Structures are given as C-alpha cells and as structure tokens.
Amino acid sequence: MTCMAVQRPTFFRGIALICPMLFVSEELKPPMIVTQVFKHLIKPLLPQWPLTPIKDLDGLDFRVQEQGRRLNKVNPMSMQGLKPRLATGCELGFTFPEWMALNLTNLRTPFLIMHGNKDFITDAGLSQRLFDEASATDKAIKIYDGAHHGELICCLPGLGRDIGMEFLPEQFATTETCLSDMAEWIGARL
Structure with missing residues (x-):
C-alpha cells in the first residue's frame, strides 16, 4: 500500500500502516555472502526454486x-513453513527496499503508522524513518510499548479460541488500543 501511495499520491484519502515492511531488518537478513550468492548466482539460474534463505519467524509474532x-x-x-520462491525473495528483500529508500520523501498521502517496539519481524525504527522522511503534512506514528508484530491486530478472543491458547491481558489491551487508534484516525478524516 505504501508503494501505491507513493506512485499515486491522490489515489487514497489516507492509509493506515500496521507494522509495515518497507525494508528488511538487519537482524533478519542472511549473512552478506549468502545474500550475494543468492542474488547474483542462484537467482538468475533458478528463480522458481523455493530456496530463499529466511529465518523461521513463527515464534517471533507474539x-x-x-x-x-x-x-x-x-x-x-x-x-505453512514453505519458503518463498527465490525471485520473490530477492524482489522483497532487495529491489523493493532499495526503491522505497529512494522514494520515502515522495509519500504525500496522509498516513498513520502503528508499530510495536518489540517487533522482531519488521523494524519499528524503519517505520520511524518513513515518518521522518515522508513529505506528507498529515501524518502520525504510534509506537506501542512492549508490543510484538502480531499483537497489534491479532489478539482477539475468537482467535485465542481458534489456536487453543488464550492471549495475555496486555496482548488484548494492545490490540484494543491499536484498533481504537486506527478507528479514531480514520473517523477524523471521513
């Protein structure tokens, strides 16, 4: 959505971004030698292979x-544990982040960013960078203390029942606060 808002600044009246993946956090990137081998040697030869070097993220959402x-x-x-295809991984890991870094200042669409400061999937510091560099005059950022990636919108009673494990009260509170902040921001612009 951020990419589309940069390319078409008047298409949206506003966007709400929850833990946006604009760049790949340094902590999640494979070692540089692995990156270069995959990017320059293997990807051109085998773009369809599900070989993207990615860390297991299942235990990092909450x-x-x-x-x-x-x-x-x-x-x-x-x-379900499948790895992205090599070409997809390269685009998401290299091409898009490089393009986004060059175009952050072109974001003029009103936006709200919501991010947890304990997010190990996407980096809250990179959301702060978007907020700081975007040229939009109507922009806001909410950083939720202690919140992990999935806790901003996933900690709902029904989902706890579905996974057979209840969420903690502070997880419920984070989801409730995030959804409330989003509704308030959107409501003020309708």
Whole structure:
C-alpha cells in the first residue's frame, strides 16, 4: 500500500500502516555472502526454486512464542513453513527496499503508522524513518510499548479460541488500543 501511495499520491484519502515492511531488518537478513550468492548466482539460474534463505519467524509474532506457531497452523494465509520462491525473495528483500529508500520523501498521502517496539519481524525504527522522511503534512506514528508484530491486530478472543491458547491481558489491551487508534484516525478524516 505504501508503494501505491507513493506512485499515486491522490489515489487514497489516507492509509493506515500496521507494522509495515518497507525494508528488511538487519537482524533478519542472511549473512552478506549468502545474500550475494543468492542474488547474483542462484537467482538468475533458478528463480522458481523455493530456496530463499529466511529465518523461521513463527515464534517471533507474539511475546508467547507458542502463539505464533499455533496461529501459523490454523491461518489459511500462512505458507505453512514453505519458503518463498527465490525471485520473490530477492524482489522483497532487495529491489523493493532499495526503491522505497529512494522514494520515502515522495509519500504525500496522509498516513498513520502503528508499530510495536518489540517487533522482531519488521523494524519499528524503519517505520520511524518513513515518518521522518515522508513529505506528507498529515501524518502520525504510534509506537506501542512492549508490543510484538502480531499483537497489534491479532489478539482477539475468537482467535485465542481458534489456536487453543488464550492471549495475555496486555496482548488484548494492545490490540484494543491499536484498533481504537486506527478507528479514531480514520473517523477524523471521513
């Protein structure tokens, strides 16, 4: 959505970004030698191969690691442990972040960024960078203390039942606060 808002600044009246993946956190990137081998040697030869070097992220979504693993098993949108195709991984890991870094200042669409400061999937510091560099005059950022990646919108009673494991009260509170902040921001612009 951020990419589209940069390319078409008047298409949206505003965008709400939850833990946006604009860049790949240094902590999640494979070692530089692995990156270069995949990018320059293997990708041109085998773009369809599911070889993308990616760390297991299942246990990083929530402060209770088992919640992420269980959610992965019941989520129909999950890749169920499959690795992205090499060409896809290269585009998401290299091409898009490089393009986004060059175009951050071109974001003029009003936006709200919501991010947890304990997010190990996407880096809250990179969301702060977007906020600081974007040229939009109507922009806001909310950094939720102690919140992990999935806790901003996933900690709902029904989902706890589906994964067979209840969320902690502070996880419920984070999701409730995030959804409330988003509704308030959107409501003020309708």
